[in-house]
Amino acid sequence: MRDPLVTLENVSKTFTLHLREGTRLDVVADVSFDVHAGECVVLGGPSGAGKSSLLKMIYGNYRCDAGAIRVRDGEDAVVDVARATPREVMRLRRTTMGYVSQFLRVIPRVGARDVVAAEGREGGLDAAAADARARALLALMNLPERLWELPPATFSGGEQQRVNIARGLIAPRRVLLLDEPTASLDAANRAVVIELIREKRAAGCALVGIFHDADVRDAVATRVVDVTRFRARPAA
């Protein structure tokens, strides 16, 4: 088997809340798993088990206190997100690693089509290709064409989420982190997302996701990693 695209090795994370007398919240400890091209690893476990935190750590959004998070960047290079400089993480996000959150962070005055296309350009598509792909994805996500030029601030939650998914999937990035992308979607649009995820897998992407909906999880997962395995053990 080829080298994995993502490797977590003994990853641990604790929040220290200085405003609460330095209370320490152990999030995860000793997390190790690999994700290969074509895989969709679903993080399992109850709410509060640290699934979202783990995704954010892979993306470099949360810091990692111990261990290594190695992401393959291109054919030979490997970046350890746990130790990388901000500039290296920025580059990795541009070229290799995408993140789809549960909510669209709306930018005032930018229309939906350009919200999506801009992310395509950021991820290396030329302007024409980004625009064409943005149109195709918005159509696929059943977003009515009359909304395409409008800023998503006034859209419904489901419509915003569809823009968000199009935005998260437009760039040809090989590592995708999905935090409940289907949470506010109806059945028809969930089916579209399932299909898009399968296409990404077939294209050789490595995906790590959180899906509470069992149907979606069963449809996309190649493997489930139970995050409760990595709970920090209380000190003896």
Added chain:
Amino acid sequence: MREGALLEAHGLTKHYGSRVGCTDVSFDIFPGEVLAIVGESGSGKSTLLSVLSTEMEPTAGAVSYRMRGGSVESLFDLDEARRRVLMRTDWGFIRQDARQGLRMRVSAGGNVGERLMAIGERHYGRIRATAEDWLSRVEIDVARIDDHPITFSGGMRQRLQIARNLVTRPRLVLMDEPTSGLDVSVQARLLDLIRGLVAELGLAVIIVTHDLAVARLLSHRIMVMRHGRVIETGLTDQVLDDPREPYTQLLVSSVLAA
């Protein structure tokens, strides 16, 4: 200087007599990067910007800058004339108070054209055409080109300042609280304009702000200052979502989520 860096600051320190402005501040910035400097009043962030803009000499430390020609110069070793040319052409400075960044009794077109004339443009028709182009890019009605900024609203003045600064195609722009004091709706429009222009022109920006939402929207990296020192630095979203230092946690938790 590091390969690819546009500017590097080393150990910048500014004391006002016995009072400390900023202490031992080091950072670098690459083309196309936006660096936010955040902190409360008195944290030293404005002092740092004044030193970077060469309005004040540092008590200690140095700033290296890669000139357009590729040579690296030490900012405070440049003679006054060269430094002034640099500030007028390759750098921009957007100030919080537009009255300090604009000439209030010169027309809008004159405010933009003045920077062009400073770099040697003499052709009136071209200067006016470029000024018109820039006014429309910052969404000021071109019909207002002969009006004085004294007749402009706060938001328009800030947009005019942006046009005046960007007309010479600078590579580095310093911004000091560019949106504070404006109505929220005006702020959003200005931020969006800045965001678009920064991306389009590939500008390097050092922006001082106390507003973490502004830092999140515009910047890639962030430096948190307190009592004149940099206490935390990193990717903007990482520092804001997973702040490590007690003071940064306090800053982040003090913001009301809208």
